[in-house]
Amino acid sequence: MHFTFMTEFCTASLPAQAVRIFAGIFNEPDQPLFNVVPLYDWQASSLNILKEVRRGKLDGTAILVHHCQYAPTDGGEAASRYASNMGRSASHAVARDSLVLLAAAPAPAGGLWTKRAITSVGDLKGVRVCVFDFESGVLLRQLGAEPVTADWCRARESIVAKEMDAVLCSGDEATSLSLSQHFRYFSAVRYPRSACALLISARTFRRLSVTQQDAIRQAGRSVEYQLAAVAPYQEQIIFENLHNLGVHVDSRPAAELSAAFAGSPLVVA
Template sequence: MRFFKLWLVIGAIVATPRASAKVNFDFSNEYNPASIHAEGDQYFIKQVDRLTQDSVHITLHTGGSLGFKSIDHFYAVSDDAVQLADTLAAAMVGIDPIFLLSSLPFLVQNPDQAELLYQIAKPYYQKVFADNNEVLLYASPWPASGIWSKKPVNSKAALAGLKIRTYDKNGTLTFKNAGAAPVNLSWADVVPQLSTGGIAAVLTSADAGASSSFWEHLKNYSAIQYAIPLNMVHMNKDEFDSLNASQKKALLKAAELTDKHNWATVRTRVQENYKQLAAHQVTIHKDLPTPFIMLLQDAAKPTLKDWLKETGDRGQTIIDQFNKRK
């Protein structure tokens, strides 16, 4: 009888894995601890700690310290080499072209429109992750991308032959069409290339440049309002499914809170960044010549056509809904 009771207890434990044991997950992020993404991820971890009463412990590894860049994250999470990752959406274009949506140049004009676009496209993102054994937890939006440079970039002449880092095929095509010499680089490779003179300018946000002390190399920032791209935080589905019901509910609630937190943060981040830039003698170029902006916008037009061709009905449905509701 005593043996039978013991067997029942053991069976209950096996049937409900991790019901009481503390769970440990690793979380990969290519950006440094001061970045808007790392700060959002730390907020998520705090919410998970609170809502699970510390039964789920997540360790954030910033700066690509686990050896993964954004381009590695999708398969690393799918294969459970790391349980969670914060990934630049455009780095996942090899999985599905839908991930180039948020970085389409000049499609959105402000964070409100960027959030609307994300909400419209979210079911499509979720399906791609689900089809690959992953769960989309939340978005991590960037402030608008601009141009960090050694010399002011505010004209066609300034763009001519400019070795500028881009972060995806949208940027590469746009700046090539505009006369520059774009180089598509992962974030981890940007500062080394600046240090060696491999590039003279960087397409990224004021926030990314500030968190990496770009002022040590570049003293100009052109606020072209190019795009408000997304990072996405995704998790291995097997690991998520192994949690008990209350832990799953807590993670999803933490993700919901972090989504709201991140979109609220991105709306105020630019002014904070500009104060940092001014304190380090970076010249911010806001009122850029109209012909220069029109040059970039015209150069960017093929990106939307290409994206719609690659995504088909899905892409057209998203764009139609966005144009109707924005």
């Protein structure tokens, strides 16, 4: 039996890691229970991928969702309990039982990518900051910045055109290679993180035997465990990677600046 799990993110991203771990559990040479085909860097939005998964045209996906608080997953048996944490499109699908949540893991903490050092809230005044959701824009406007909300494709075009002074997003490898070419400073303000969700189509899941469903649930728990095991080291890995790219990292920004970003759930790109 073949499954196709697709994510829009590149191979270095957390969603791609989740798909890769899940596929690796089953793609063993000795009579695998399933064959999972992982596909990365699909040039479409998460919403379109979710539509394909809900319809059963794709078997599963891994996406980044809008809030960071997840209870430990039970492999889909009560996935609707987590629906409020998944963003509108995904949560509605889980609540309607068209998606099954297999695993959830926090994404890397984010920060401010800038062209000059930002050491205080006052330094944000008038700065054009690219953000990826409404709440982030509200927060930045309160801090005196000029937020510009955009999706990642439009953001990249604006960055290349030098229409942005800063970007609020993660420093993981998926974004650092691109942003380090334009922004030489990264302030680790550590705003609340989004989460990565590994999802399977309920249509696909219901076609499986009880034994196969149990294997899928167990694989989801294994993905969650493995991602949680490396989470404490993610920040240090990110900082080292940024340093190697020539980015000046402020790993301990001023308390005033960190506190300004601490209370709002922002989206990681």
